Amino acid sequence: MPKLLVTGASGYLGSALASRARDAGWTVVGTVGARPGAAPAGLADVVALDVRDDAAVASAVRAAAPDVVIHTAYVQGTDAPAVNAGGTEHVARAAADAGVRLVHVSTDAIFDGRLPRPLVEADAPSPVTAYGATKAQAEAHVARLCPDAAIVRTSLIYGGPGHDPAAQERPALAVARGERTDMMFYTDEVRSPIQVDDLAAALLEVATTDWAGPLHVGGADPLSRLDFARLIVTARGHDASALRGVAAPVDRPRFCPLDSSRARDLLRVRLRGAREVLGGA
Structure with missing residues (x-):
């Protein structure tokens, strides 16, 4: 039975992802930060983790010994640089050191939207918001530390x-x-708004592939x-x-x-x- 570590398992996406993986037969360990009571029931373990703490992240990944880490944890606001950029750097380093598959969840907010066409994976990040800048920095950390990781860029998530x-x-x-x-x-x-269950299913599929680098996963x-x-x-x-x-x-x-x-060609889930x-x- 494969084992999955979900960071941010108390968040809207993280909770849906952890529940879906559990129901699909994965052994799931979830990390939680500010809302430990919100993690879904039935996980193998729920670990309180501040992703800003490099040593704690490394210890959590070693202890969980997962086959895959899916990194969904993020925040908006003043803590965004430390959590989104710094925290992702810690997760990417821990995954690389442990030799486990990493799927990092990113966002369309890394772009300025000035191009007159839909955005493709090769388009360079050009954030115009502070939040987008932290997520662009996070992508750079993942690409540097864990080049075999998948970087899933998505959009507005809804239920x-x-x-x-x-x-x-x-x-x-x-x-x-x-x-x-x-x-x-x-x-x-x-x-490109995307329904949370569609995104969770897509992330689990990506986890089982060898896709490396950016992949755009938005609604149709x-x-x-x-x-x-x-x-x-x-x-x-x-x-x-x-x-x-x-x-x-x-x-x-x-x-x-x-x-x-590219995601539609790669994955079975319908976006x-x-x-x-x-x-x-």
């Missing part, structure tokens, strides 16, 4: 009906319910933030008329749909579009 709302869904739902009136949604920031539909928000609220039975659009400021990425054709998942087709 949809039947799932707890993700961070990408909650603001739109709050506006639709009248709980917020100060939120606007960008009309010209275009992304390129959508503006406003159009995505409208789909979210309508799918949960709310009126989308309260949602308002605005042009993105200059310090936001713009046209960032991911060209996921559905948000219109299909949320009923807006």
Whole structure:
């Protein structure tokens, strides 16, 4: 039975990934940081870990002795450089030293979105946000320390009906319910939203391949933030008329749909579009 170590197993993606791997027959060890109670039940072990601690990361990987590490842990805000860049450096070094497969989860936010076409794996990172810069640094650490690792770039993660709302869904739902009136949604920031179970399945498949380097794994539909928000609220039975659009400021990425054709050729999982998942087709 293969063994998987999931960093960030208390997060939205990490929890879904750990649960799916457990149900598929993997022995799963999850690491948790700030929310230890949120890890899914039934894992072989749950380990409290601060990825900013290089020695602790190395010790955790040695103790777990996994076949694969999937690194989902990240934060937004002031701790992002230490967690996203520094923490990823520690995870990549530990995986390389242990000789285990690493799948690192990255983001379309490493791009500025100024190209007039979907983004391919060979496009150079060009972040315009502080968060995107930390994730670009993380990719550089992985490529340097663990060149055989897969770097899975993805987009806005959501659950949809039947799932707890993700961070990408909650603001739109709050506006639709009248709980917020100060939120606007960008009309010209275009992304490739992906359903959390589709992404978790894709990550597990990538883990069993020998793919090395970047791989784009996004949903099939390129959508503006406003159009995505409208789909979210309508799918949960709310009126989308309260949602308002605005042009993105200059310090936001713009046209960032991911060209996921390589992933579609490599993987069995179907990377559905948000219109299909949320009923807006």
